Amino acid sequence: xxxxxxxxxxxxxxxxxxxxxxxxxxxxxxxxxxxxxxxxxxxxxxxxxxxxxxxxxxxxxxxxxxxxxxxxxxxxxxxxxxxxxxxxxxxxxxxxxxxxxxxxxxxxxxxxxxxxxxxxxxxxxxxxxxxxxxxxxxxxxxxxxxxxxxxxxxxxxxxxxxxxxxxxxxxxxxxxxxxxxxxxxxxxxxxxxxxxxxxxxxxxxxxxxxxxxxxxxxxxxxxxxxxxxxxxxxxxxxxxxxxxxxxxxxxxxxxxxxxxxxxxxxxxxxxxxxxxxxxxxxxxxxxxxxxxxxxxxxxxxxxxxxxxxxxxxxxxxxxxxxxxxxxxxxxxxxxxxxxxxxxxxxxxxxxxxxxxxxxxxxxxxxxxxxxxxxxxxxxxxxxxxxxxxxxxxxxxxxxxxxxxxxxxxxxxxxxxxxxxxxxxxxxxxxxxxxxxxxxxxxxxxxxxxxxxxxxxxxxxxxxxxxxxxxxxxxxxxxxxxxxxxxxxxxxxxxxxxxxxxxxxxxxxxxxxxxxxxxxxxxxxxxxxxxxxxxxxxxxxxxxxxxxxxxxxxxxxxxxxxxxxxxxxxxxxxxxxxxxxxxxxxxxxxxxxxxxxxxxxxxxxxxxxxxxxxxxxxxxxxxxxxxxxxxxxxxxxxxxxxxxxxxxxxxxxxxxxxxxxxxxxxxxxxxxxxxxxxxxxxxxxxxxxxxxxxxxxxxxxxxxxxxxxxxxxxxxxxxxxxxxxxxxxxxxxxxxxxxxxxxxxxxxxxxxxxx
Numbered sequence: 001x002x003x004x005x006x007x008x009x010x011x012x013x014x015x016x017x018x019x020x021x022x023x024x025x026x027x028x029x030x031x032x033x034x035x036x037x038x039x040x041x042x043x044x045x046x047x048x049x050x051x052x053x054x055x056x057x058x059x060x061x062x063x064x065x066x067x068x069x070x071x072x073x074x075x076x077x078x079x080x081x082x083x084x085x086x087x088x089x090x091x092x093x094x095x096x097x098x099x100x101x102x103x104x105x106x107x108x109x110x111x112x113x114x115x116x117x118x119x120x121x122x123x124x125x126x127x128x129x130x131x132x133x134x135x136x137x138x139x140x141x142x143x144x145x146x147x148x149x150x151x152x153x154x155x156x157x158x159x160x161x162x163x164x165x166x167x168x169x170x171x172x173x174x175x176x177x178x179x180x181x182x183x184x185x186x187x188x189x190x191x192x193x194x195x196x197x198x199x200x201x202x203x204x205x206x207x208x209x210x211x212x213x214x215x216x217x218x219x220x221x222x223x224x225x226x227x228x229x230x231x232x233x234x235x236x237x238x239x240x241x242x243x244x245x246x247x248x249x250x251x252x253x254x255x256x257x258x259x260x261x262x263x264x265x266x267x268x269x270x271x272x273x274x275x276x277x278x279x280x281x282x283x284x285x286x287x288x289x290x291x292x293x294x295x296x297x298x299x300x301x302x303x304x305x306x307x308x309x310x311x312x313x314x315x316x317x318x319x320x321x322x323x324x325x326x327x328x329x330x331x332x333x334x335x336x337x338x339x340x341x342x343x344x345x346x347x348x349x350x351x352x353x354x355x356x357x358x359x360x361x362x363x364x365x366x367x368x369x370x371x372x373x374x375x376x377x378x379x380x381x382x383x384x385x386x387x388x389x390x391x392x393x394x395x396x397x398x399x400x401x402x403x404x405x406x407x408x409x410x411x412x413x414x415x416x417x418x419x420x421x422x423x424x425x426x427x428x429x430x431x432x433x434x435x436x437x438x439x440x441x442x443x444x445x446x447x448x449x450x451x452x453x454x455x456x457x458x459x460x461x462x463x464x465x466x467x468x469x470x471x472x473x474x475x476x477x478x479x480x481x482x483x484x485x486x487x488x489x490x491x492x493x494x495x496x497x498x499x500x501x502x503x504x505x506x507x508x509x510x511x512x513x514x515x516x517x518x519x520x521x522x523x524x525x526x527x528x529x530x531x532x533x534x535x536x537x538x539x540x541x542x543x544x545x546x547x548x549x550x551x552x553x554x555x556x557x558x559x560x561x562x563x564x565x566x567x568x569x570x571x572x573x574x575x576x577x578x579x580x581x582x583x584x585x586x587x588x589x590x591x592x593x594x595x596x597x598x599x600x601x602x603x604x605x606x607x608x609x610x611x612x613x614x615x616x617x618x619x620x621x622x623x624x625x626x627x628x629x630x631x632x633x634x635x636x637x638x639x640x641x642x643x644x645x646x647x648x649x650x651x652x653x654x655x656x657x658x659x660x661x662x663x664x665x666x667x668x669x670x671x672x673x674x675x676x677x678x679x680x681x682x683x684x685x686x687x688x689x690x691x692x693x694x695x696x697x698x699x700x701x702x703x704x705x706x707x708x709x710x711x712x713x714x715x716x717x718x719x720x721x722x723x724x725x726x727x728x729x730x731x732x733x734x735x736x737x738x739x740x741x742x743x744x745x746x747x748x749x750x751x752x753x754x
Contacts (some may be wrong), residue, residue, distance in 0.1 A: 001086040017435070019527055020645060021624045022653055023519045024277035025345040026550040028210060032513055032723040044140040045086075045751035046190035048075045052199045053205050055255040055330065060356040061373065062203050065496035067494065069207040070197065080196030086186040087680055092134035094147070096185070103156055104135055104185040109177045115162045130155045140190040144329045156184050156702060177663070179725070202254070206422035206427065207232050209249040209336070210634075213375050216274040216350040218453050221371035221496040223252060224350040225436055227285060238342035245282070245341055252335040256356065259330045263602030264323040265360040266334060271353050274312035274699060275631040278347030283340050285349040287321065288334035290457035292346045297335070316352075320364035323356075344551070353411075367411035370449060370485050371417065371496035374407045374632065379425075379460050379503060379511045382534070384513055384633070388474050388505035389665035390536040396465035399536065403457035406439070408449060408483055415447030416490045421483040421497075425464060429615035432477065433464045439483065449485075479505045507667040509533050511638065511656040512630040519549045522641045529627075530565055530572040530614040530648070531659050532638040540606040540664040544615055545596040547628040559584040560617040561600055561750075567612035569604055571648045572640055574684065577607050577700035578618065580735055580748030585617070587625050606664050614640065615661050621652040628658030641677045654753035663669065685736055689752035692727045699742055707751070708735045729753050 034308075051072055062068055075081055087097035089104065106582055112127040130153045132538070138147035156178035162169040177186050209225045210232075216224040230236050238244035258264060264491070266287075268431040288297040300321050340347035353367055380385040380403050393397060406424075410416055421439035425432040439458040442449060448454075466477055481500045486489035522529050522646055541564065548555070559580040565572035579585060579602060588597040619625070639651035683698045696705065705724060707716035709732065718724055726734075731753050738747040 009408070010413055019523045020359045020641060020651060020653065021521050022126050022629060023551045023624070023626065025516065025519060026236065026343075028230045028345045029213075030210075030212060030234065030301065044188065044190050045143050045192060046140070047074070047076070047147070047193070048190070049076070049193045049195055052080075052141065052196045053254050054199065054692060055257050056200050056203065056376055057257050058356060058358055060203055060253065060256065060354070061091050061493070062219040062354045063288040063369070063493050063496050064211060064225055064352055064354075065213045065371070065416075065493070066220055066223070066385060068201065068203045069211060070199065070202045070205050071695060073189060074193075075195045075523070076193055080198065083191050083193045084136055084168065085189055085191045088138055088140055088141060089185060090135055090136040090138065090147070092149060098135070100187050102187040104152035105156040105177055105183065106150065106152055106153055106185070106435050107132075107473065109158065109183050110155045110197075112159045112161055114129075115160065117162065117164045125709065130499040134312045136748070137185060138485045140188060143192060143193070145190075152185055156182070158578070159418070163472055164647075169431060180337045180353070193453055193469045203429065204251055205254045206250060206252050209251040214513070215276050215348060216271055216352070218316075218407075218409070219350070219373050220269060220352055220367070220411055221229045221369070221373065222375065222499060222725050223496070224271075224274075224352045225336075226274075226276065227251075227340070227349040227351075228335065229340040229342050229344055229346045234345075236343050237344075240342050240343070241725075242341075244343050246339065248338050248340040248342055248347075250335055250337040252253070253333050253356075255331045255333055255696065257330045258328040258332045258358075260325070261328050261358040262325075263360050264325060264328060264356065264358045266321045266356050267319065267360075267364055268355075269316045269318050270353040270519045271316050271346055271352075274350050274733075277346045278313050279347040279349065283338070283347040285336060285351075286336065287319070288335050289327055290331070290335075291327060292329045292331040318364050320362075322362070330608065337638050355445070365415040367492070368413075368490055369411045369493050369496070370416060370483060370491040372406065372412070372481070372483060372499050373409045373453065373495065374405060375513075376406060378463075378480070378503050379466075380402055381461075385504050385506060385508060385660075386536060387509070387663050387665050388471055388537070388667075391466065391505055391506075392468045394706060395534050399459050400461040402459075402461050404460050406458060406481065408454045408456055408458045408481070410449040410451050410454060412451065414488045415451060416449040417441070417447050418449055418582070419484045421481070422460075423458065423479065423481040425466075425637070426480075427467065427470055429478075435464060439481070454462055461639060466505075471505065472505070479503055495698045508660040508662045508664045509535060510660045511633055511635045512628070512658045512660075513632055513656075514658075515630060515632070516547060516549050516628030516658055517631045518629040518655075519624075519626035519655065520655070521549050521628040522619065523624050524622050524643060526618060526620075526643075526645075528563065528572075528618045528642045528645055529616040530563070530570075530591050530640040530642075531616050531657055532567075532614050533661055534612045535609070535661075536611070538608070538610050539599075541613070541615075542606050542662050542664050542668075543598055545598055545660040545662055546668070547596045548589060550589055553623075553625050555587050555623060556589060557586065558622060558623055558625060559586050559620050560625060561585075561602065561620065563618050564607060564609065565614040565616075567614070571612045572642070574686075575749070576609070576613075577601055577748060578748075580737070582748070584620070598662070603745075613661075615659060618645075621634070629653070630656040651679045661679070683738055683747045683749075684750065685749050688749070689754045690726060691754050692725065694724050694726060694751065696722050696724070696738070699738065699746075702737045703746075704741065706737045708737065711732075726751075726753055744745045 089098040110130050114125045116123045132151040135152045158175040160173040213225045229248050422436040424436035426669050480500045563584045565575040566574045583602045633655045634654045636651045636654040640648045642648045705718040734751045736749045736751045
């Protein structure tokens with residue numbers, strides 16, 4: 001039997017199909033804090049709060065449906081709060097602080113320097129002729145505060161006495177140090193507070209690991225805790241060192257009182273990878289216990305039920321660990337920690353249903369719970385968000401889901417009948433449309449929650465649609481979904497029976513839930529990525545919101561051609577907009593949790609699009625640009641890529657990209673955007689590629705045509721010509737620029753001569 005709780009298996013570092021590529025994240029985008037800072041106030045430890053962790057009683061049961069990590073918010077007064085004022089300078093007995101204006105120096109800055117000059121020979125002697133005092137000096141920059149007795153001087157200067165050929169210089173020079181930023185010891189103080197925690201609802205005393213709802217695969221309940229290679233701020237523990245490896249996240253329980261208990265077992269379930277990155281063989285998840293008698297962390301040495309040496313990714317396994325009698329003390333703790341690569345959001349493990357109970361049996365019991373597994377994030381058909389203006393112009397019920405999906409996990413030993421659940425919708429706190437509505441049990445009298453995962457459906461469109469008369473230029477609705485069980489014993493935890501979200505209507509379309517679990521892109525020069533949208537109505541596209549994610553490499557210096565396509569029978573067709581090589585775009589990292597950057601078209605034009613259109617880019621280089629990938633919303637049929645611009649393939653990765661097209665709506669005025677922004681004329685240049693002639697349609701004003709090769713050399717000019725002969729040009733790629741009579745570029749298109 002192994003003495004160390006270690007679970008390992010092989011890594012799949014990334015997945016690649018042909019020119020599609022999915023990579024792990026470098027940072028945790030959900031909690032990313034680009035500039036993490038320690039909690040300090042002022043220039044030293046002044047106002048630091050030290051917390052006394054409370055001791056909790058059995059049972060400890062956490063399914064992570066809510067965050068029970070202790071929150072260390074500064075508190076400076078009230079019950080259980082005390083403070084100590086520390087002084088930088090004290091008398092030699094450490095009893096009395098020195099006066100506030102006290103200034104002292106050490107011997108390096110309090111002495112006489114005698115410079116003796118004889119001819120060209122110069123000697124320097126240091127004479128320590130000042131009288132010192134014994135001062136106790138506290139270090140106020142670290143806690144606990146420690147100090148030492150030092151011999152210091154109230155003369156904070158160096159006296160320079162010069163003797164030239166045996167004759168003392170009457171005017172002595174002085175170098176003073178008693179003004180900042182000199183090396184003086186000045187009186188200072190710091191008040192350190194101590195606060196007693198008394199919150200039995202919070203079980204965990206640290207928060208290095210990541211509480212989330214999206215990273216696990218088929219979780220047994222809402223919420224898991226994930227271990228990887230980034231800290232509580234989403235930042236790699238050892239950024240830049242790709243070979244760095246060691247202990248990463250730690251999740252430690254508060255002290256627990258086990259005095260007088262018998263047959264205590266710790267039970268939990270665990271999974272490798274999920275929607276994150278698979279651990280490698282040397283990576284591991286470990287469990288340790290705190291021995292109050294030995295005052296050290298120890299590894300479990302007695303097991304009930306055993307653990308496999310290797311497990312498969314994305315499967316849930318149960319650990320059932322006996323707490324030996326010698327550990328049953330007041331102050332017992334347990335902790336999880338992982339060994340991982342420390343350079344990124346890598347090597348993921350997930351835990352759930354942590355339970356520490358007494359009077360247990362040697363074999364793991366059933367969890368006897370019903371729980372929602374994944375959050376519900378939209379009641380709209382196809383989208384998680386749409387422009388409010390567009391939704392208001394539709395028949396609302398046609399845009400709602402006919403039936404919403406709900407994943408429910410039954411961890412009981414048998415199938416379970418459930419009583420009707422409910423879902424409700426509120427606008428500004430007021431129930432809407434006759435809600436709450438029942439989530440009908442269609443299986444009565446037969447059990448209809450089977451053991452394991454259940455994919456349930458409930459009616460939406462026939463009962464409710466968002467009220468189009470509410471809101472102004474935008475609107476948001478709060479939605480809550482709840483399940484219920486007819487038998488309390490089969491549903492022991494009620495917190496995981498409810499999921500809530502806010503349905504937001506702004507000025508963009510979105511398929512994603514706003515959380516990136518991986519990075520997606522296409523490889524090779526000139527490969528194109530297109531993302532399909534079917535808007536509720538045609539309109540003016542103002543730009544794209546995109547969330548690029550950092551991976552191992554910083555790609556913010558790479559360039560791409562932002563591109564918009566028309567529809568051609570269900571796949572990308574004619575290019576209606578593309579950057580030119582003089583006006584390109586680059587990936588930009590937001591520096592905020594799952595933040596989006598706004599990408600506009602050349603000259604900030606508004607681009608007219610039909611209801612069906614495609615947005616994306618063309619690679620300039622061979623690199624994958626790493627757009628955020630949301631594994632929890634399945635839209636592979638909307639993702640297209642092409643190596644040549646003619647033959648399009650659907651993605652083999654069933655996920656959503658974090659790309660959101662933005663439309664011109666009433667929200668433009670609220671945001672003070674120009675309501676008269678230029679509208680791009682749709683100018684068609686065809687055929688493309690061509691071996692003889694190109695035609696130019698769709699322009700109604702006088703225009704000039706200029707043709708450049710990729711070296712930037714002008715090879716053709718024409719004026720108001722709708723057909724141009726290119727038969728004599730060499731095969732290759734050219735840029736066609738269309739200019740108006742004011743010599744303004746109104747369109748640039750890449751042309752292929754074959």
